[in-house]
Amino acid sequence: MDKSLYIAMTGASASLKAQAGVAHNLANADTAGFQATLTATAAVPVTGEGLASRVAAAQRSLSVSAAPGQIRQTGNELDIALHQDRWLAVQAPDGSTAYTRAGDLKLTANGLLTTSSGLPVLDAGGAPLSIPPYQTLTIGGDGTLSIVPRGQPASTITEAGRLQVVAARTAELVRGEDGLMRPQPGADAPPPAAGPVLVSGAVEGSNVEATTMLVSMIQLSRQFEMQVRVLQSGDENARSSNSLLSSR
Template sequence: MDKALYVAMTGASATLKAQASVSHNLANASTVGFQATLSGTVAAPVDGAGHASRVAASHQTLGVSARAGAVHNTSNALDVALDPDRWLAVQAPGGGVAYTRAGNLQLTPNGLLTTASGRPVLDQGGAPLAIPPHQSLSIGGDGTISIVPQGQPANTIAEAGRLQVAAANTAELVRGEDGLMYAAPDAAPLAPAAGKVLTSGALEGSNVDATSMLVSMIQLSRQFEMQVRILQKGDENARAANTLLSSR
């Protein structure tokens, strides 16, 4: 009986963690460029001295979904939708390089190009991109930013910089606690992508399938209820056994 209780207890704990992962995905179903977290429950033999007779249920993050999100046109010059396996380089909170597919860019009052969450966008040299005063701006398919300088004729076009866009499969990256993607600790720096890397005036939405996430939430809820019932039945059986022993 103690084995059943142990498995049910660890299973219930893993189910709660899986429910939190599903809830996080659902909360980001409308977040630009968000990629769903993949998770599951695995068997985890308990290590230690003694006979190896205990196997726990453990929640495990399996990675990030590489499925592309829906792309929709916005006609906003600062919006970009990254091509498959292309990542926009931004400055990480710790000062390093992080990557994102969220292309809803913004300009600060002092001309610094940032993501919607405020992370500075990096240029080809790894420095934060600053855009000088301009009348109009456009971003080419290769990430080149062209502007018409303030006070200049419309046919005067100058290059203001180029977005640093890296090429990598989703499986090669690791999601940090801040939601940004990072190169694996033992991996080489990501190589820059050549040629067309993005579509300007468009945004890639979240790749979360809200319907399947809702179904998963219901399934996990019922699974948790079943595991709690096993714990309750185990307690009832233990009470009944104690009653029989005390009556002898």
């Protein structure tokens, strides 16, 4: 009896954690450049005293989906949509270098180029990218920023910097608690990407399929209800057994 209760309890716990992952994906269905987290339930041996045949159900985050999101044309001069396996380098809150595919960039009052969440965008040299006052700005396919300085004629085009874009497959990176991607532990930083790396005036949307996530949420909810019923049935059976034993 205790075995069935234990299996149902660990299964219910794994279902709740998987439900949280699905909810996180759904919450970011409209976040630019977001990649869905892939999760699964696995059988994990129970360590400690007792037979080695004991197993528990555990939720595992397998990886991040590498499926491309839909490209949406915006016409905004600061918006960029990165090509497949290309990542924009940003400065994480802890000061380290991290990577994102969120291309809805913003410009602060001081001319600092940031992501929509306020993270400084890094240039090819690894420093936060600042843009002087300008009349027009163009981001080239290789990440070069060209401007016409304020007060200058249209023929005066100046290079204001270059975005640091690296080449790496999604499987080569890991997502941290802050939602940013970094190299695998012990791995070198991704190399700079060569050639065309982005499309300007467009943004890559989230690759989360809302319909699929909603179906997964319903399935996980039903699994959790079934596991709770097993727990309730086990508790009722245990009470009936105790009642029969005490009546003798």
